[in-house]
Amino acid sequence: MSATDKINDIVIVGGGSAGWMTAAMLAKQLEANVNITLVESDDIGTIGVGEATIPPIKAFNRLLGIDENDFLKKCNGSIKLGISFENWSQKNHSYFHPFGRFAVDFDYMPFGYFWNKQRESGNAKPLQEYASAWHLAKHDKFSLPTNDPKSLFSGFDYAYHFDSSLYANYLKEYATKRGVIRQEGKINHVSTHANNGFIRSVTLASGQVINGDFFIDCSGGSALLINKTLGVKFIDWSEHLLCNRAIAVQTKHVKPISPYTRSIAGEAGWQWRIPLQTRMGNGFVHSSHFIEEQQAIDKLVDSVDGELLTDPRVINFKVGRREKFWYKNCVAIGLSSGFLEPLESTSLHLIQRAIMRLIYLFPNKHCDEINTRFYNKQSIEEYEHIRNFIILHYKATQRDDSEFWRYCQHMQVPDSLQQQIELFATHGHLDLNGKDLFKQDNWLAVLTGQGIHPKSVAPIMAYKQKIDLPRTLNSFYDMMTKTVQQMPNHEDYLRKKCNFSLK
Ligand SMILES: Cc1cc2nc3c(=O)[nH]c(=O)nc-3n(C[C@H](O)[C@H](O)[C@H](O)COP(=O)(O)OP(=O)(O)OC[C@H]3O[C@@H](n4cnc5c(N)ncnc54)[C@H](O)[C@@H]3O)c2cc1C
Known part of the structure; x- marks a missing residue:
């Protein structure tokens, strides 16, 4: 690549979670070899919600070199071991979607196959009771997962609850210390190059012009660059996800x-x-x-x-996604790129994924179309996978006590989700791709929690006669019950790790 092709000036429009997560990671990954300017408007402000996360956020923070305890302290953070879904499949019924795995996969089979077999015999406990994250959550306890692979407490995972505005401020400090220029002001004009339609500059209400080679649209719902300037349309998913x-x-x-x-x-x-x-x-x-x-x-x-x-x-809000996430010399990240309701706390995760994908596929000034198409393909697959998982919670309900739930129960769902449900409902198999966010145990938790069970267990289980299943499953449960008693409670953990003092 010639020096003239190299991107030298990046402009990030927007200073919400998306803007500052992007600025922080680009500052870290591109080192000091680029000028990064972030424009945000105090008058417009940020959406200011987004308090629950999922486990991959830990890897994002780690990559930035953030100290977990310092972050928890400064962002009003607590630990999240999963989600308790209450009244979803039926009124007065609840289930837990834990982070990490259920017990252990053994004999080269997913744990779910064994649990389904035991369930069919009428002797299984509810699935969640084989998850160490559930045992911890039930007793308001927490301790970091152990490194001992033989321990049932090595397989659970965790994420955080935090104040997203404090997180954005935390990353603002991080990014500006590493050279990112923060520019306050409202953008009221965007210019493009006449020859190729690429964005050239943004102009603030003060008249200041900020030029760039590459633009990142983190302007939230207004989608100032990707939609208002470049005209990329929004694909609406409200037919399957009614909440707005x-x-x-x-x-x-x-x-x-x-x-x-x-x-x-x-x-x-x-x-x-x-x-x-x-x-x-x-x-x-x-x-x-x-x-x-x-x-x-x-x-x-x-x-x-x-x-x-x-x-x-x-x-x-509107649920759906942009037709393209990257167009010309602009990538949309955060709410400007799309939105899926916060049921499984996936929005900050989608931001994190978009940033890492952009870094991996970082372009030169020409923004090669093949590269851009690949970025868009991956982003679309990721969005659709998460969309399906969220729709599942609504579709697989037995609630018929309101017009809302009756609609959900009878609505058409995307074919890919319908096929997944049918596949699982046959023998408990799942069609998953290694890159998918939600894995075998996530689907198992929600499908069975919502009341979908295989008609019969996986046929392979008929050959697995050597395992004393009732004994094995009971030993998992007993071991978890016993171990959790010795764990610190969550508040004590926070007190110790981040000087948190409960009022
Ligand atoms: C009800 C709800 C609950 C949610 N809960 C969760 C959750 O639990 N977990 C989760 O991961 N996510 C959650 N989200 C999503 C999360 O809030 C967003 O994904 C996240 O905050 C990113 O927002 P953003 O940075 O894209 O947009 P915003 O926060 O809206 O930021 C937009 C930025 O663009 C700037 N801007 C816009 N126009 C201009 C202009 N003309 N000139 C200059 N600057 C401009 C604004 O000033 C602002 O700085 C939730 C969302 C909603 C709606």
Whole structure:
């Protein structure tokens, strides 16, 4: 590559989680060999929600060299071991989607095959009770996974709950220390090159012009570059994912700080409970076609525990994705690129994946179309995989107590999801690709939690006669129950690791 082809000036538009995660990682990965300017507008602000994450965020922070305890302390963080889904398959029924694996895969077979066999004989405990993350969560305990591969506590995983605005600030400090220039101001004009339509510069309301070779659109829902400038359309998925509005409110803690998120289904959507160190995040994600805004606010306010710390905030959103994530010399990251509702806390993860993919496929000034097409292909596959997993929670319900759930139960789902459900419902097999975010045990947790079970166990199990299954499964359960008693509770863990003092 000639020196004239090399990208020298990168402009990131937007300073929400997407903007600052991108700025921090580019500053680290491109070292000091490029100029990075991030433009954000104090008047417009950020969406300011996004408090629950999934385990790969740890790798992102580690790559930045962030100290976990310092991060937890400064971002009001707590530990997340999974999600408790309540009233989803039926009212008064709950299941846990744990991070990490169930017990262990043995005899070269997934654990689910054995559990299904035991379940068919009528002697299995609920699936979650074979997950060490569930045992910890049930008792509000936490300790890091052990490095001993023989231990059942080596296979669980964890993520964080945190204040996303504090996380953005944390990364802002990180990025600006490494040379990223922060420019405050509202962009009111974007110019493009006449010959190829590539973006040339953005102009702030003050008249200041910022030129760039490469632009990253982190402007949130306004999609200032990718849509308003380059005209890339949005593909709407609201046919399968009905929710389009959320109410968010913060409350004081009244109970111990649990190391998991709660997702509680209601008549027209679901509520989240996300415990941070100093407060609880609460929200109600719902469909405006099935409940009025004021009624939704009242429902949330009436059902939260603890004193309100903020007024309820209404957030409208659209689910779907951009037709292209990278077009010409612009990549959209974060809400400008698409949105999937926060049921499985995947948005920050999609940001993280987009950043790492961009670094891997980092272009020269010409932004070769073959490279760009590959980026888009991978991004689309990833979005669709996560979309299917989220739709599954709605489709596989037995609830018929409201118009919302009746619609969900009977709606058409994408063929790829329908085939997955049918495959599992036959013998418990799953069609997964090594790159997929949600693995065998994630699908197993949600499919069975939502009430879908194989009609008969995997036929291979008829040949597996040597294993004393009841004894083996009971020994897993007993070992987990015993070990968890010796673990510290979650609040003590936070107190010790990040000087957190509970009020
Ligand atoms: C209800 C809800 C709950 C969510 N919960 C979770 C969760 O639990 N976990 C999770 O991972 N994700 C969650 N998300 C998603 C998460 O909030 C977003 O993915 C994340 O915050 C990224 O937002 P962003 O940076 O793309 O956009 P924003 O935060 O909206 O930032 C946009 C930036 O662009 C700037 N900007 C826009 N226009 C201009 C302009 N003209 N000039 C200059 N600057 C401009 C703004 O000032 C701002 O800095 C949730 C989302 C919603 C709606």
